[in-house]
Amino acid sequence: MTDLFRHLPAVTTVLEQPDVQNLTRLVSRAQLTDCVRTALNQVRSQLSEEKVDATVESLLRTVVDEALRQVSHLRLRRLNQVINATGIVLHTNLGRAALSDSAVERLTLAARATNVELDLVTGKRARRGAGVEDLLTQPTGAPAALVVNNCAAATMLALQGVAGGKEVIIARGQLVEIGGGFRLPEVFEAAGVILKEVGTANRTRIEDYENAINDQTGALLRVHRSNFRVSGFVSEPSAAELVRLARKHQLPMIDDLGSGCVASLSSLGLDEPDVATSLNSNAELVLFSGDKLLGGPQAGILLGQSAWIERLRRQPMARAIRVGKLTLAALEATLEEHLAGEAFQNVPVMAMLATSADSIKARCEAVARAVKDCELDVTVTTCQSEVGGGSLADQTIDSFAIRLQGQRPDDLLRALRTGEDRVLARIENDAVLLDLRSVRPEDDCIIERSIRLAGQHD
Numbered sequence: 028m029t030d031l032f033r034h035l036p037a038v039t040t041v042l043e044q045p046d047v048q049n050l051t052r053l054v055s056r057a058q059l060t061d062c063v064r065t066a067l068n069q070v071r072s073q074l075s076e077e078k079v080d081a082t083v084e085s086l087l088r089t090v091v092d093e094a095l096r097q098v099s100h101l102r103l104r105r106l107n108q109v110i111n112a113t114g115i116v117l118h119t120n121l122g123r124a125a126l127s128d129s130a131v132e133r134l135t136l137a138a139r140a141t142n143v144e145l146d147l148v149t150g151k152r153a154r155r156g157a158g159v160e161d162l163l164t165q166p167t168g169a170p171a172a173l174v175v176n177n178c179a180a181a182t183m184l185a186l187q188g189v190a191g192g193k194e195v196i197i198a199r200g201q202l203v204e205i206g207g208g209f210r211l212p213e214v215f216e217a218a219g220v221i222l223k224e225v226g227t228a229n230r231t232r233i234e235d236y237e238n239a240i241n242d243q244t245g246a247l248l249r250v251h252r253s254n255f256r257v258s259g260f261v262s263e264p265s266a267a268e269l270v271r272l273a274r275k276h277q278l279p280m281i282d283d284l285g286s287g288c289v290a291s292l293s294s295l296g297l298d299e300p301d302v303a304t305s306l307n308s309n310a311e312l313v314l315f316s317g318d319k320l321l322g323g324p325q326a327g328i329l330l331g332q333s334a335w336i337e338r339l340r341r342q343p344m345a346r347a348i349r350v351g352k353l354t355l356a357a358l359e360a361t362l363e364e365h366l367a368g369e370a371f372q373n374v375p376v377m378a379m380l381a382t383s384a385d386s387i388k389a390r391c392e393a394v395a396r397a398v399k400d401c402e403l404d405v406t407v408t409t410c411q412s413e414v415g416g417g418s419l420a421d422q423t424i425d426s427f428a429i430r431l432q433g434q435r436p437d438d439l440l441r442a443l444r445t446g447e448d449r450v451l452a453r454i455e456n457d458a459v460l461l462d463l464r465s466v467r468p469e470d471d472c473i474i475e476r477s478i479r480l481a482g483q484h485d
């Protein structure tokens with residue numbers, strides 16, 4: 028045993044091994060040295076716990092293998108491109124909306140010096156976000172717009188700026204948790220407004236709101252139940268009814284839509300409240316996310332009446348939650364795709380939702396044919412895709428998937444996830460499913476390659 032300790036290779040010896048040398052393409056020298064040190068410590072402690080079966084001759088190989096594993100983990104902990112074959116189009120853990128080519132290009136260009144606060148025509152200072160605000164107000168007819176970090180921030184800013192210190196009335200059935208612990212009662216508290224719940228879990232009437240209004244009331248808030256549905260004996264007032272009541276008492280109505288559906292999805296058989304309807308109801312403020320159905324970068328978008336938007340713009344909090352130039356660049360390009368009527372072709376979220384099950388089936392069959400001689404059992408099956416991202420709860424879309432069997436599904440899932448292409452799939456009925464709805468067609472060849480590689484991991 029002690030003998031083995033004495034034979035542990037030096038850091039420099041490990042670094043000189045060809046397998047380790049090859050890794051200098053992938054990580055820095057300093058990172059590689061760190062990985063080798065960690066590997067040596069690992070093997071040393073395994074030796075002391077007698078958990079490693081090594082001889083003097085095999086010890087170097089054991090350390091090298093451990094170093095390779097450390098480098099692989101280091102690389103997997105970076106922000107990597109992954110292939111989303113989960114069938115969940117807006118996957119929160121995978122960064123929600125994948126951006127359009129034009130958005131990727133625009134944000135890459137803006138990454139260098141850019142005119143984020145400069146008007147190139149006049150040479151004078153310009154307001155950050157002014158260009159994007161125009162792209163938001165022109166097509167929607169909203170008088171004014173403001174873009175902040177995300178919709179959670181937009182909600183806090185709206186509550187604080189419009190009704191700080193006052194009461195905000197909300198239906199009990201809309202007191203939701205969005206996810207990740209974002210719970211509305213806590214948001215109210217953090218924004219410094221007093222929560223006034225009305226109605227019951229399933230039914231709220233306009234009179235419930237009316238009876239709750241007093242001289243302490245600062246606003247009415249409507250929140251879309253993005254991630255769950257209530258059905259059966261349910262009712263609540265429409266946005267228009269709430270706006271009418273709010274107007275009567277000179278109060279603003281804040282409408283938190285969440286998903287930000289700008290193009291109607293009804294042609295796809297999907298039902299989601301849209302921005303236009305909310306604006307038509309004349310809500311003073313309409314809020315939604317940039318990275319859900321809009322298909323852009325993470326952002327919180329506020330549309331509404333100029334006086335309210337200007338008031339929010341002047342809040343100190345607005346500065347704390349402002350967006351960076353990369354977000355603005357990507358959002359600008361995304362909005363231009365919508366404005367040009369190209370969203371269903373060029374904005375991946377829209378394109379993926381609009382893809383027919385038949386064309387997904389054809390893609391699955393092509394991949395299955397291409398890998399038919401691999402070591403896995405590969406078939407094509409029907410499945411259901413989800414929109415995800417807390418949108419369209421309960422509504423699924425008919426789709427097709429490549430079904431893999433032949434190893435333990437957990438092992439196969441891991442091999443795909445940690446392989447060179449980092450493909451995310453799911454398990455259903457003891458088989459691994461790769462739903463191509465959430466995969467860009469140009470990435471089908473990557474799916475092919477990763478199936479072959481995962482098949483070799485037996």
Ligand SMILES: *Cc1c(COP(=O)(O)O)cnc(C)c1O
Binds near residue numbers: 177252284286417
């Ligand atoms: C998703 C969602 C939010 C949070 O949006 P983020 O952009 O993730 O901060 C807020 N409200 C509703 C109704 C939502 O659906």
